[in-house]
Amino acid sequence: MTRSSRTLSTVTNNLKNHFKVAVVGAGPGGLSVASQLKNSLLPAKDIAIIDPAEYHFYQPMWTLVGGGLKTIEESRRPMSDVIQTCLSQDARHIAHRVERIEPQENRIQLSDGSQINYDYLVLSPGIQCKWDAIHGLREALEDEDSPVCSIYHPRYARKTWRLIQSVGSKADLKAIFTQPSTPIKCAGAPQKIMYLAEELWRLSAPSLQISFCSGMGKIFSAEKYAKRLEKICENRGIAVRLFHELVKLDSGSRKALFKHLPTGNVEGFDYDFIHVTPPMAPRPFVSQSGLGNDAGYVDVDKYSLQHLKYKNVFSLGDASSLPTSKTAAAIASQTSVLASNLLSQMESDTRNKAAPGSSTVPAESMKQYDGYTSCPLITGRGKLMLAEFSGYDLQPRETFWFDQGEERESMYDLTLKVLPFLYWEGMLKGLWNGPAKLKPILNPLNRN
Numbered sequence: 001m002t003r004s005s006r007t008l009s010t011v012t013n014n015l016k017n018h019f020k021v022a023v024v025g026a027g028p029g030g031l032s033v034a035s036q037l038k039n040s041l042l043p044a045k046d047i048a049i050i051d052p053a054e055y056h057f058y059q060p061m062w063t064l065v066g067g068g069l070k071t072i073e074e075s076r077r078p079m080s081d082v083i084q085t086c087l088s089q090d091a092r093h094i095a096h097r098v099e100r101i102e103p104q105e106n107r108i109q110l111s112d113g114s115q116i117n118y119d120y121l122v123l124s125p126g127i128q129c130k131w132d133a134i135h136g137l138r139e140a141l142e143d144e145d146s147p148v149c150s151i152y153h154p155r156y157a158r159k160t161w162r163l164i165q166s167v168g169s170k171a172d173l174k175a176i177f178t179q180p181s182t183p184i185k186c187a188g189a190p191q192k193i194m195y196l197a198e199e200l201w202r203l204s205a206p207s208l209q210i211s212f213c214s215g216m217g218k219i220f221s222a223e224k225y226a227k228r229l230e231k232i233c234e235n236r237g238i239a240v241r242l243f244h245e246l247v248k249l250d251s252g253s254r255k256a257l258f259k260h261l262p263t264g265n266v267e268g269f270d271y272d273f274i275h276v277t278p279p280m281a282p283r284p285f286v287s288q289s290g291l292g293n294d295a296g297y298v299d300v301d302k303y304s305l306q307h308l309k310y311k312n313v314f315s316l317g318d319a320s321s322l323p324t325s326k327t328a329a330a331i332a333s334q335t336s337v338l339a340s341n342l343l344s345q346m347e348s349d350t351r352n353k354a355a356p357g358s359s360t361v362p363a364e365s366m367k368q369y370d371g372y373t374s375c376p377l378i379t380g381r382g383k384l385m386l387a388e389f390s391g392y393d394l395q396p397r398e399t400f401w402f403d404q405g406e407e408r409e410s411m412y413d414l415t416l417k418v419l420p421f422l423y424w425e426g427m428l429k430g431l432w433n434g435p436a437k438l439k440p441i442l443n444p445l446n447r448n
């Protein structure tokens with residue numbers, strides 16, 4: 001394409017407000033699907049991707065930032081660069097928030113008052129951290145002198161590392177790590193940061209009391225890994241309190257109040273350090289637009305990723321109703337299923353001269369997502385247990401020939417050195433959709 005024709009197409013694209021495909025959210029799900037559509041020869045100019053964020057973050061790295069192994073700068077790239085690199089400048093990047101979607105009209109209302117019309121919609125807006133749901137939390141996080149931190153935010157992840165270092169030499173160090181009862185991104189992260197901190201403190205703190213307080217009834221959803229993690233906590237002297245939901249922080253007296261969910265009793269624990277995983281929730285526009293299930297997640301079929309009511313709408317990732325755990329690895333496996341099924345719906349509609357989503361695609365032409373998810377459970381410097389399982393049956397789905405329930409240096413190296421590259425250069429460009437194709441080579445006997 002010549003320079004002048006490209007400029008012309010960019011200008012025309014900036015003026016139009018109807019797109020074949022609109023993608024809400026330029027996180028890993030939205031970007032990877034958009035890249036795969038483009039790689040499947042859908043012209044980039046037919047794609048609009050909507051996201052107001054200034055940076056695209058590789059969020060799995062935030063635990064490592066909190067543990068002092070990476071920096072926030074290594075976890076982020078400017079959003080407009082990422083979109084241009086992955087989708088070319090012919091795709092339209094709209095840097096506004098979605099106010100509401102009108103699925104009957106195939107229309108999106110944006111925060112600046114403008115509208116976008118689409119034929120097909122991909123919803124991948126992620127979920128929100130509810131920092132204000134816990135009394136006293138936000139003030140304490142913002143106060144540099146308060147020993148309260150969280151890896152679920154770039155600024156507080158930096159604070160996490162600073163605090164881990166500064167409290168380490170305190171005698172009788174009392175530290176608490178929390179997990180809420182809501183679904184969260186990366187359900188392993190509240191423990192991972194604890195293992196990294198404990199490993200350092202063990203060397204310097206004369207007496208150490210660590211407790212892991214979780215609103216959930218289990219330490220981890222898949223039993224194979226849960227058993228190993230329970231053993232690790234026991235060996236490392238970490239007290240595990242289940243069904244304990246953090247409800248309030250009293251920064252003055254350094255007391256954290258927990259509700260014991262089965263009884264409703266509220267109990268206070270003293271802390272010198274507390275790492276908080278906030279409750280999380282879907283974005284309100286999903287329900288307000290009539291696209292959510294009862295819990296507010298985009299209501300899609302768990303195998304096809306197609307919306308149950310609007311067949312020209314698909315969803316993946318944290319915002320979707322898919323009953324698996326919310327990780328980048330899960331999203332990677334969802335992307336190719338979604339892109340393939342969306343293209344099948346499009347082809348079927350064109351063939352039948354039907355309105356978007358109104359023709360029926362034969363079930364055998366639709367790909368199925370099996371619930372695959374993976375969580376690289378870092379347990380220390382040079383040690384990692386790579387959990388891989390299906391969220392649908394909670395059974396292991398391991399890629400390698402060895403027992404991944406053991407802590408290994410090889411899996412640590414894979415996570416710190418290979419996965420970021422696979423993410424930026426593979427997944428976001430639509431070239432990596434999970435390890436399913438590697439498994440027959442690396443685990444030919446399907447040992448789990």
Ligand code: UQ1
Nearest residue numbers: 060328329332374399419423434435
């Ligand atoms: C994966 O595919 C992925 O997406 C890029 C991740 O997110 C960062 C992961 O953490 C993991 C573990 C996988 C799975 C990859 C392999 C090689 C088992």
